[in-house]
Amino acid sequence: MSEAARRWAELQSGRGIPPEILATAPADPWTHDPRDFRAPDVPADTPSRDAGLELLGAGGTVLDVGCGGGDAAFALAGPMTRVTGTDQQADMLAVFADGARERGVPCATVHGRWPDTAAGAGTADVVVCHHVLHNVVEPAPFLAALTAAATRGVVVEMLPEHPMAWLDPLWARFHDLHRPPSVTDADAVAVLGDLGVVGQVRRWERARRHPHDPAWVTRRLCLPPERTDEVASALARIPLRRRDAVTLFWRT
Ligand SMILES: C[S@@+](CC[C@H](N)C(=O)[O-])C[C@H]1O[C@@H](n2cnc3c(N)ncnc32)[C@H](O)[C@@H]1O
Incomplete structure (x- = not known):
């Protein structure tokens, strides 16, 4: 394992939820609700979409890894044949298949x-993974x-740090759990470099998102619903989530 991959594995492993906290969780803190991941009818105009369209050109096939509701792939509807x-979540695939049907894409x-x-999953002209x-x-x-898996190229979209890193102060406040620093897009670029891949990197700002619902954050923190008000007031005192995103893409 390369030094960059070892650093990634160490920092990511440190972001797990310790078993003694998980054991007290009244609800699964991990599972994503597929309703939150339906792809919009009109895709956002982003550097990831631009990169995917550039790779697709007049037309081609797409493989969406960790597809959720298909936000990444369906932004390429049109040239996507x-x-x-x-x-890994079967209910996401049902939402994804509905999205493809609605857009008339096989x-x-x-x-x-x-x-x-x-x-x-086989190969595709373009692989997207957001x-x-x-x-x-x-x-x-x-x-x-x-x-x-990609015959033409790959588009990865990520945040500059772990999407839940902004909640680290609340893990400290409610569980006295002190998280390691998050891996970053620079760590991903380093791992790619060790694989012999030199990707292009675009940094950009996402549209403002709705603040996370305190009930959702309470579940993520493995706390019971009775503590939602306490979580809401703690949430009001930490910095908002960052809005910047990163697109990494490379030709194969
Ligand atoms: C934050 S969601 C993003 C969904 C979608 N790509 C988007 O950008 O809206 C992450 C998705 O990746 C899936 N996932 C996470 N790790 C995975 C893995 N190793 N293999 C397959 N799916 C994975 C989750 O089930 C979830 O649907």
């Missing part, structure tokens, strides 16, 4: 964890499999 979505879905699903990397502990096999 066929789409495959793969996700679609396949593959349930499971990337890179284990790589063989079943907001999944911060969920990964071993980045090298994950990124290498993205590269191997």
Whole structure:
């Protein structure tokens, strides 16, 4: 394992929830609600979409890894001739398949964890993978499999730090749990470099998002719903989530 991959694995492992806290959680703090991930009818005009469209040119196939509701792939509707979505959460794939049907794009879905699903998902002209990397502990096999699956190129979108890093002060406040610093996009670029991939990097600012609902944050923090008011007032005292995002893309 390279030094960059080791650093990534160490910092990411330090972001887990200790078993003694998880044991007290009244609800699953991890699962994403697929209703929050429906792709918009009109895609946001972003550097990730530009990169995907550039790779697709007049037309081609797309594989969306950690597809959720298909935000990344469906932003390429038009030149996208066929789409495959793969996700570890089966209910996301149902939303993804609905999205493809609504847009009239031929679609396949593959349930499971990337890179284990790589063989079943096959290859595509363009591979997109948005907001999944911060969920990964071993980045090298994950990124290498993205590269191997793409005949033209790969577009990865991520945040400059872990999407939940802004809640670190609340883990300290409610659980006396002190998180290590987050991995960053620079760490991802370093891992890619060790794989012999020199990607292009674009930094940009996302549209302002709705603040997270205190009930949602309470669940993420493994706390019972009765503590929602306490969480709401603590939330009001920490900095807002950052709005910047990063697009990494490379030709294969
Ligand atoms: C934050 S959501 C992003 C969804 C979508 N790509 C988007 O940008 O809206 C992360 C998604 O990746 C999935 N996921 C996380 N790790 C994965 C892995 N190793 N393999 C497959 N899916 C994964 C989760 O189930 C979830 O649907």
